[in-house]
Amino acid sequence: MNDYEYAETLKIIKYATQMEIDGKDFYRIASQKSSSELGKKLLKSLADEEDYHRKKFDELYSEIRVKKAWPKTEVQTDGGSNLRTVFANALDKPGNTDAAQSEIDAVQMAIDMEAKTLDYYRNNGAAAKYDAEKEFYETLAGQEREHQLILIDYYEYLKNPAGWYTSKEHHSLDGG
Numbered sequence: 035m036n037d038y039e040y041a042e043t044l045k046i047i048k049y050a051t052q053m054e055i056d057g058k059d060f061y062r063i064a065s066q067k068s069s070s071e072l073g074k075k076l077l078k079s080l081a082d083e084e085d086y087h088r089k090k091f092d093e094l095y096s097e098i099r100v101k102k103a104w105p106k107t108e109v110q111t112d113g114g115s116n117l118r119t120v121f122a123n124a125l126d127k128p129g130n131t132d133a134a135q136s137e138i139d140a141v142q143m144a145i146d147m148e149a150k151t152l153d154y155y156r157n158n159g160a161a162a163k164y165d166a167e168k169e170f171y172e173t174l175a176g177q178e179r180e181h182q183l184i185l186i187d188y189y190e191y192l193k194n195p196a197g198w199y200t201s202k203e204h205h206s207l208d209g210g
Contacts, residue, residue, distance in 0.1 A: 035102050039163065043104070046158060047095045053151055054088035057081075060147065064140045073137055076188060080144070080181060086110075087174060094170070104164040109173045141189045148182035 035043065058081045065077035090109055097105045152175055159171030191198040 035098075035104065040098070040102050043098055043167075044095065047091050047098070050154065050158075051088055051091040051095065053154065054084045054091060057084035057147060057151065058088065060144065064137075064144065067140070068137055069134050070137075072191075073188075076184070077144075080185075083177070083181065087177070104167045106166045107170050109170065109177070138189065138192050141185055141192060145182055145185045145189060148178050148185060152178040152182060 061077045061081035061084060065074050065081060068074045068077055087109075090107065094105070094107055097107075155171045155175035155178060159168050159175060162168035162171060187198075190201075
C-alpha cells in the first residue's frame, strides 16, 4: 500500500466508523422512544449490529496503521436471521399496533440511512484494490441491505398491520 492509498484507506475507515457510531446512536435513541416492544427490541438489535461494525472498523484501522496493508478481516454474519428472529418473536405476541407518526418517520429515516451506508460500502467494494478489502466491504454491504429490508418490513407493518399480516401470511380474504 503506497502512502496515498494508506492515507485514503484510513480516511475511508474513519468515515465509515463515524457512520456506524451515528447509526448506533440513532437506533439506540429510536429504541428508547419506541412505543412498542417490537420497535424497542428491533431497534436495539440494530444498534448492537452497528456497534459490532464500528468495532470491526476500529480493529481494521489499528491493524492498517501498524502494517500499512489491508488485512484479512472476518465479519461474522448471520444473514439477518437474528434481526428476523427478533421481528418474528415480537410479532408472535401482538400488542398495540397503533404506531406513532414519529416512529414511522424514524423508521423511514433509518431506511434512508441504511441505503446511504449500503451505497458507501458498495462503492468502496467496487473501488477496492485488494481482495480482502473488496470482500470486507461486500460483506458489510450485504448486512446493511439486510438491515434495510428488515426496516422496510417493519415500516410496512407500522403503516398497515392488517395488510402486512395478510401479505406475509398469504391468507385469503374469502375465508377459504
